[in-house]
Structures are given as structure tokens and as C-alpha cells.
Amino acid sequence: MHNFAFSGLISCGHCGCAMVGEIKKNKYIYYHCTGNKGKCKEPYTREEELGRQFSENLSCLKFDDDVFEWIKEALTESFSDEKREYSGSIERLTKEHHTLQNRIDRMYIDKLDEKVDQNFYDKNRFEWREQQDRCLSDIERLQNVENIYMDEGIQLLRLAKDAHSMFQNQSPADQSKMLNLFYSNCSWKRGVLSAKFRQPFDLLAETAIIDDHNKMAGIIDSDPFEKWLPEQDSNLRQID
Ligand SMILES: [Zn+2]
Numbered sequence: 597m598h599n600f601a602f603s604g605l606i607s608c609g610h611c612g613c614a615m616v617g618e619i620k621k622n623k624y625i626y627y628h629c630t631g632n633k634g635k636c637k638e639p640y641t642r643e644e645e646l647g648r649q650f651s652e653n654l655s656c657l658k659f660d661d662d663v664f665e666w667i668k669e670a671l672t673e674s675f676s677d678e679k680r681e682y683s684g685s686i687e688r689l690t691k692e693h694h695t696l697q698n699r700i701d702r703m704y705i706d707k708l709d710e711k712v713d714q715n716f717y718d719k720n721r722f723e724w725r726e727q728q729d730r731c732l733s734d735i736e737r738l739q740n741v742e743n744i745y746m747d748e749g750i751q752l753l754r755l756a757k758d759a760h761s762m763f764q765n766q767s768p769a770d771q772s773k774m775l776n777l778f779y780s781n782c783s784w785k786r787g788v789l790s791a792k793f794r795q796p797f798d799l800l801a802e803t804a805i806i807d808d809h810n811k812m813a814g815i816i817d818s819d820p821f822e823k824w825l826p827e828q829d830s831n832l833r834q835i836d
Contacts, residue, residue: 601768602627602646605775609785611636617643627784641787649789650775654763656801657756657778657793663804664757671749682738689738693731696724756800 600617608615608629613636615627625643629636659667700721707717756778763774775782781792793801 599768599772600625600627601643601771602650602775603772605772605779606646606782606784606789608636608638609783609790610638615784638785639787641784645787646784646789647771650771650791651760651763653789653791654778655760657759657797657804659757659800659804664753667753668750671746671753675746682741686735686738689731689735693728693735696728696731700724752796753800756797 602615603617604614606615606627607613611629611631611633613630613632616630617625617627620626626640627643627646628640629638703712703717703720706712707714759774759778763771766774778793778797779791780794783790792798
């Protein structure tokens, strides 16, 4: 079966049905509205034209190396608060683990001295060991979390930055994956694509456009990426 890059990705701007790919004369790929809600007036469109418009749209995400470094730095900085918070939590958990160990050791001596019986010892030891395990796994999670935030943030940035050039050389299957990652809603009406970026790419596109506009107008914005700074709601931070 042929792999259509844009199938399932675009809805028809007239009737809301899906746009689907179809091969004509064994080589040309056309997209058209399924017309499930009745005959639709949107004409068939060549796949190349859809590809061209997506590619053009992806170029909204483009920004140069200076800007990339700038955002990277801003991200790193914005995570330093979290980092401090994690260090505090890790310290607390380490202490708790230590306290539990002391308790277990003392209880063992009590058992040897026959101050506590075997049942009491077994029951408590089991419980405290469990608590210790929880401490250790929380510590591990916290140690990883900061790196994950940073890595994901930087990866997304890099991906966005290269999206435009990568897209053109990809297989239809990869193009499809990529567009699914970047866009939440795409529709096609009268031969024109309208595509909505997913978060955080929407923010990035907006920022890149403003920066471009400012550059052209000769405006130097002292803080063009304000949006990427430690806002309480940044999507880059939502990790479970
Ligand atoms: Zn339609």
C-alpha cells in the first residue's frame, strides 16, 4: 500500500471531511475531500502543492544559531530554580533513608538483647525497608528529572530549527510523523493550507516571526524571547 504523507492530517475547509490521497495514472498523487457529507466543491490538489505549502509553513520556525544559543541559555537559567528545589528534596530524602537505616540497626540490637520479639522485628523491618526503597526511587527520579527537562527542551528547539530543511528530504512516512508532531490542526480550503502548530511550537513560531519582523524593521528587542523564560506555565516543563 502506498504511504501518503498527508493522509489523516488535513481536513477539508468546506465540509470538515478528511482529505485523502489517491494515485492517478499510476504516478501522480492527488488529495481530495472524501465528500462523506455530500459532494464537495474543493478541487483535487497535487501532493507536491501540499508539500510546498507545509514546507513554507515550517519555515516559520526557522531561527539562526545566535537565537538558538540565546534560547538555550534562557532555558538553562530558567531551570536553575527547579534545580535548587530538587537538591533540597534529594537531601531530605537521603536523610530520611539514613534515619530509617539507624532505626533498623537499633531494632536489630534490641532483638539480640531480646527486648523485641521476632514478629515485631520482622514486621517493622519490612515496613521500613519499603520506605527506604521509596526514598531511593524518589531520589533517582529527581536526579533524572532536571536532565530530562533540559534535554527535551533543547531537542525540541533543535528539531524546530531544522524542521524546514529536514522536511524536504524525508520519506512520506517520516514527513507524516513530523507533521503530526508539529501540527495539531490543518485544513485545506480553496487551495490554501491553514495549519496550527502544537505547543510549544506555536510559541516558537510566533517568537521567530516577531524577531524576524523586528530585525527587518531594525528594532532591537532587548528580550525577544521573554516567553521562553521561567513562566509558571511553560509547556516544556510538563513531564510526568
Ligand atoms: Zn470537503
